[in-house]
Every structure is written in structure tokens, then in C-alpha cells.
Amino acid sequence: MRDPHPSLRPLAAGAVSTALLAGAALGPAHVAHAAPPPSAPAASPAAVPGATAAVSASSGVRFVDIPGDGGTVLKANVVTPEGAGPGAVHPVVVLPTSWAVPQIEYLAQAKKLADTGYVVVSYNSRGFWQSGGEIEVGGPEDIADASRVIDWTLENTPSDPDKVGMAGVSYGAGISLLAAAHDKRVKAVAALSGWGDLVGSIYSGRTQHVQAAALLGGAGALTGRPSAELRRVLKDFLASNLDQEDEMVAWGAKRSPVTYLDRINAHGTAVFLANAWGDTIFPPNGYAAFYEKLKGPKRLEFRPGDHATAEVTGLLGLPNDTWSHTRRWFDRHLKGERNGIDQEQPVQLMSRSTGGYEGYPDWKSVGAVQREMELGGTHTVRANVDSGANGGTVLLSNALDQFLKLPPTASIPLLPRRYAAVWQSPRSERPQRVRGTAKLHTTVTGTKESGTLVAYLYDVGPLGLGKLVSSAPYTFHGKTPGEPFAVDLELFSTAYDVPAGHRLALVVDTVDPLYVEHNPTGAQLTFSSPRTDPSYVSIPLREQ
Template identity: 40%
Template sequence: MKTTPLLALLGGAMMSAHAWSAPEYISDLDITSFDGTVLDANLFVPETPAPAEGYPTVIFTNSWGLEKRQYHFQAKELAENGYLVLSYSTRGFGHSGGLVDVAGENSIADVGVLIDWLESNYSVGKLGMAGISYGGGISLLSAAQDSRIDAVAALSGWADVVEALYPNETVNLVWGSLLVTTAFDKEAELEQVWDDLRSGQNMEQVIEFGAKRSAISYVDQLNENGTAVLVSNNFADYLFKPNSMTDFFSLLEGPKKLMLNPGTHAITETLSGNDGHIWSTSFRWFDHHLKGKDNGINREPKVDMTVRISNKLEHYEDYPVTQESTTWYLQPRFTMFNSGSMESGKYDGWSWSNEFHGGWDTFAGTGIPLVSDALEGFGIPVYAPMMAINGYYAIEYKSPRQSETLKVRGAPKLEMWIEPSKSEVQMNVHLYDVNFFGLGRLITHAPITVRTEQPGKKQKVEVELFTTSYDVPAGHRVVMAIDTQGPIYKKPQDTNYTITVPYSSSKVSSLTVPHL
């Protein structure tokens, strides 16, 4: 039988309309959890019948302070492609009952109840979880506890709560305060832990609280479950910094994918930054591991790293992405109006020392908290006028001019001898790309708070700066500026202190920078 062109056209249009017809959307679901807490959820159900193996299924978990409708467009897109998609508000947020427990036992148990509910009411096949920030952390922790979760996309999530709120024993004051004050219905324990952390009391309990809620504590369970884990973090995320996530990623033995992007916490993913690469890769991850689609993602390099400022996307087989590095050795400055230098050879001159002091912030810094970090995702870096950094309250070291582009990839590491005058001092270490005019662009930074029972005694400190991907142009210098406080971190109660830096053949300080 012949088919006329008009009938063929109409038939094709009908088939296309059927393939892309809107899924059923159930906007309000009340699902009762194990303890009677009612969780508010919504659901997208594909119009197409479930496959023999069941619908590929995704559960979306909200970010801190947000609720079930956060991922409406992503959920709809997945449902249009055959996924059963449940989004819910975690306890204490949105219209869900209960109290926020920071991904505690109750919140993780809720996920098991949601999976039970889905399996009781629909044909569920392979199942995945996804979320940004709080949702990413809960996704990883839930997958460790429940082997029914086959794949995870954790975006701006965390691997180590302690490292997030207490990096190098320094209280992350801005981010911690923001989290605590924006959780209105929270367990009393959260407020107590934050008070203890800020005051430095009951630290064993604080660390135990964090460890129970850290995915890095459960990496063995994830490996045993064979969970396919995708994680994405951002270089200027000074809450959930990439360092602990790269450590976590290196411990995973199953299918895994790591994306490292410019920008700050959750902004890059929420605004579909990085040219949409994060969400499109997450969808491909689910297509392969939940639908069984041979889209090649399992054969691609495991690490996607986007260079800051230029936003150039690079691919690497694994992390760390390079084994190459350059070590520069710190040389003294001769007055507080000069910089020290960083040279390829160790210091071998007469014993010498420099001093810088607490009590004042300098132009060395990370910019306006939250705002500058967000702008970095759009290629707008943090600048600092290096000549304006006060040499009484800070110390600088400059590298030779680079003969070619220095492609920094990874976490620089500082090993430095100091002599603190008080039992508690703080150092904020900043690494800059400095041009011919003395204007610096921030490459990375890290704080460290040093506590000692023997003030006045020389000791060696080690600081791993936050992971970055940055190209220092030929002709520029790398400059390290160290001061004693900044707006992000809680400063010591007594800031009237001196930090002395000794130099001798036995007290050698150095900066090691990983690069391609």
C-alpha cells in the first residue's frame, strides 16, 4: 500500500507529538516518613508505559533553605525522556515537617522511605539521586547507606563537613553563620555545635558530629555498593572547597566523574553556568547508568576541569591531573617596604628573620564575601594592588617572571617555618598572578590558625591551598601574600601578636605549585 506524502507527514508529526508529550505532573504529595514526619514532594510520571525493567528513576533533594520545586525544569526534562522523577523538601525546609538535622540519621532514613513509596506505587527500575549543595551531600550519604541507589550526581556537595566549616582549624565564620541563621526549624544540636566550634569548646563532639555527616567517612560503603558517583565543585566555593572532594574522589573505586568549575558555591550549577556543561553531563551520567544508554561517558576522561577566567574546558584521565610541580624556596625581605623572593634554590645565607603583625586586615584578600566569589564564575577575578599591601601587617614573596605560561592545576602547598609570639595566631595565605603594573589577580588562598603551648618557639606549618586551575601568563610573577585576618574567617580573640619568619640552612620554607 502506498502512503501519500501528506499522510506520512501527519503520521510523523503524531509520532513526534507522542514522543515528546508532556508527562503527568503531580504537584503535591504528602509522604509520611518512618517517625510520622510528613515530607512534601512532587512527581513527574512519563506518559509512556514503564519498560519491562521499570522506569529509570531520579530523586531530587533540595539545597539548604530551598524546597521541592527547585529542580522543576530539570525534572520535567528528565520525565520527557522517560524518567520517573520525584522531588521533595527535606525535613525542616519548605512544607515538610520535622527539624533540620544537617543530613543526620533522620534525613537519611527519609530517603529510604521515599524509595519504598516509589516502589510501592510505580514500576521502578534503576534509581539515582541528585542535588545541589545540601541535596548533593544527602545524595552521597544516602547512596552509601542504601544499595538501591545506583547512581548519584552531587553538585556543590561536600565530602567533609569539618573541612568545610573548620579549614586548617580556622572557623569559616561567614558561611557557617549563613547556614545556621537560614535554617529556621532546626535541631538544637546544630546551634550547639556551631557555638562550640566558634568558641573552640567540646571539639571532639564537634568533629564527631561532622564525621557522621561526611561522605568521605563512608567511601567503603559506596565502593561496596558499586555506586556510580558524579561530583561537581567550584574553585571559589569557600564553603565546600574542592580539596576534600578531590580526596574523596581519589578513594572511589567504582564508576566516577569529577567536574571542577569556576564560580562559588552552588551558583554555577543553579545558573546553568559553564555553558550548561554540569547539568548536561549529569543527565548523560544518568542516561548511561540508569537507562543503559551507550553514550560513551564511561569511556571519556574521568575529570573535567574548566580553567578560571578563560573558562576553557579541559579533560584529564584522573585526579590529580598532573605529577609535575615547581618548588620555590622563600628568601628574606630586607625591609618591610620590600618583598621577599621565591627562588629555585634553598636559602643558604646568614641566619635572618622577618616579622609581620596581627591586628589589621590588608589589601590581600578574597574580595567581598560571597559577591566576589560569585562574579569569579563569570570570569571577573578578584584584584589586589600589591604595592598597597601593608608590610607591617603582611609579608610578600615574589617568583621570577615566568618565561612561559604557568598552567597551575591542583592545590599549591606551603611549608613554612614561623615563630608565633602568642598561643594562637592566624595566617591567611593568598597566591596572586601579578602583571607588569603590580596588579594581582587571585589564583587561590587558604587560612590556617596555629595554636601552640609554646609561643616563641620555632615550628613548621604546612598549608594546602585550595585547589585551582589558573594560567599565569608569560612575563607575570606569582606572588604569595600572607596576612593575619580576612572577612571570611573568625580571627583570634587576641590579635596583638607577631609572627616571625626565620631563615637559615636548617629552617627552609617553600611553596610547591602543581602545573602542567
């Protein structure tokens, strides 16, 4: 098995640089107080002072040290409302930082929250930059840190103990949800570009999302101190060490908010979830499934883009729907303002094609009409070769779709049938609004006991150019060579408008740079449609 990790270290470095743009845009006065990279001496986890002196009285920002779990130093900043009178208390929002991003990440949004009456405390998650400890990936130490930050905030700021919220992007979103499950003081959460099921996100279809995992691992190594446990899990994951699969799944379950769903529901936490359709680290399906199981006040929003790209303009201080809706969520559930957000349809989707919002009463109402596209005939493909159909590059490809309407493309007539199975629908006389989760059902026969396939749904124009609508990987092990077996695969959820006169095409091949492939050399896969169990792809559509 090739080790993809070293070759992707440039991707990791690029992602860190992109994330730091948020801090750089806040200006030199703020950046001067950012923590240096981990090559600088790390703060000692021993005796931690309550807080450092204010660095900018006019800005209302204080940079402080907060004692986390076990006394570990957490570098933080505090933004308080200006002109607060003696004895006044304010709702509080705690913001754990994203993976590999320094503590200045949220200053632009913290200022906006403080201007409307919130005490805001943002802290660098343990193991990153100058915060102490090691990277635990939302482990027990991170959960305890969040509670210690709340303790410190209630003791050292004019904050209301009955009005505590948490929010964050990516890693900060995951920690916020986990903290809400373990600390009932957290009354409201805004989890942006996070995860509900960690293993289900980066190991969907029992396939390693190699670019995503290598990106996270590389960024963590560049900006922090991964724990020995994390290094071991990541090594086994990237090396396809199946002997450690059960351990990896258990490790991920401990770090998944869905594991503690009953606690979140028991606390009645108001949960706002937002993600991008093309998130290549935490695909949207996980949030949709998690949302459906929540019992308290809840809201789900999906927009075009890739991991955290929907939030990044807000981190730069620019107008941003995700962040403005976050403030509305806290205004309703921490301040008690009747601003109407709880009267709107709780599922809000933005089409990748039109950029307009659509409201639904729940997730199951999205794509309520299912159209089955038959996958007839028998197709045999050779493995180990990328046919030219693929999901693109982590972070980059779906960001291009978001900002320039340029999704990954492939010329469907030119795809080599030796390496790709292709089915196409008739041209549609009417536009087709794909909404929700397409599902593939087929029968596969392999020549080896293991294998990987990747399914792609394309919008095909008159000249045969296919624009990627959705995709997903699937890996099998322990199958008897030559014996057929059924495969059911959910493609990643999306909202995409197929123009009139276009076809839909389903393409299946065996290699995609986003994933680890498990096809032995010389393997072949045959896709068939038995009379007693016909193959199809179910397309979720919104009625015209």
C-alpha cells in the first residue's frame, strides 16, 4: 500500500495558511498578539495565572491564560461589552478554535457579539500553538477544558451563569457539541462545519478519506503537538491496518457527539448545525442524520462550498449568512429575543446552482420524490486505474464550485469503459432539482476478496461534459472471489439543479485521489442487475 501522507504535506501547509488569513485580515494590532508556532517554547501546564493584563483597553479585548483540565494553560482572549454598568451581567459565548488555527480566529465575530451585549471568550484548543497539552481530538481532556473555560468565565467576567452558549468552526464545532453533552450549563450551540459521527465522516463506506486525514494530520503536526494516541491511530488509518479497525472505531465513537445524543436531548440544548454540501472532511450526510435525532430546539443549514469555506468570509469580518444566523440563534435562545428564527422552516438549504434558500420542515421532507434510474446490463471494469472521473481535491474543488460554479468535470463519452462503468438516463425535458441523498443499489462480483469502488452522479450537457453532482466511496473485505453480493451506498447529500435537456449519468470506477483504494493488483469488478434484484440509483427530487 502506498503511503500517501508525505505527498500531501504541502496540502496541509496550504490549509493552515488559508486558515490564518482570517487572523491576518484583522490587522497588525491583533496579529501581534497571536501565539507563535509550536517551535517556540510552549506554556507550562503548571501553575496558571488567572489572567494576563489587558492589551487594548479601547478594543475591549484581553488576552488571558485560562487553566484547563489538570491546570493546562489555554491561551485565550476575552471580549466584553463596552460601557457595562456595575453589577450588570451578560450572556456568554465560548468559542474553541478550529484545528491548527491560533486564538485570534474569532476576533471579528467576537467583536460583533460583544457589540450586541455578549461576553465572548475564545481559547486555543489544547495541543495547538501556545496552549499546553497535546492534541486529543475532542477527547475527555478537551471536554473538560471547555467546562474549565466556562468556570473561569463565570468567575472573571460579568457573565450570566444561566445564559451560556458555545460555538465554533470545524474542530471548535465538534468540541462545542461534545461539551454541551457533558455540561448542562451550555444552553445553546452553533456548530459550523463540524461532525456528528467522526468515524462516519472520514471513514464513510469503510473507505479512508486519505486526503482529509493526511491534511488534518499534517496541519496538526505543523501547528501543534499530536498525542501518542493520535499518532498511532492516524498511522494505522493511513496504512490500512485493519487489525486495529475496532480500536479506531471505538476511539472515534468516544469523540462523536452522536454517541452522547441522549445527553444533549436530556439537557434540551438548542442546537444550530451548518455545513457545506461539498465538505471533503465532514460530509453533510453526518449532520443530516444527527439533526434528525435531536429532540430540542434545532436548525440545519447547508450551503455550497467545502470545509469551512462557508464561514471564512465571516472570520474576515465581512457579511456572512452563517455567522449572522448564529447571532440570531443565540439572541433567541440566550437572550430570549423573539426574532423569528424559531418560526422559520428549521431546515434551510442553499442550492449550488441558484444560490437561493429553500425551507423544509425536516430533513426527510428534502427530496421527498424519489426517481429510480435503472442500471441495466453487465459491466466489468479493471481496477487500479483512475478513469478520469473523480471527486477533485480536498478544499479546492468544491470551493471553486462555491465561488465560480466550477465543480469537478469529466467528459462522459471519453471515459474509458475498460476502467469505468457508465449508465445514462434519457434527456429530461424539464429541469430536475436534485435535493438530498441519492442512493445506489447494485450487485458486485469481484475477482479478489477486497476492493474499492467509487460512484459518481453527473449532470451531462449536450456535448457530453459531465458536472459532478455527488459521489461516494465503498470498500469491501472478506468477500468470496467470483461470488456476487449486493451493495447499498448513500452518495453525499446535495442540492443541484439539472437543466432541461441534460442527462444524468452514473459512473463507477475504482480509484479516486480523495480515498485509499483496496483493489489488489489485477483485480476486476463486475456490476450486474439480476432480474430478482435489479440495480438502480434513486435520485431525490424536489417537485417543480
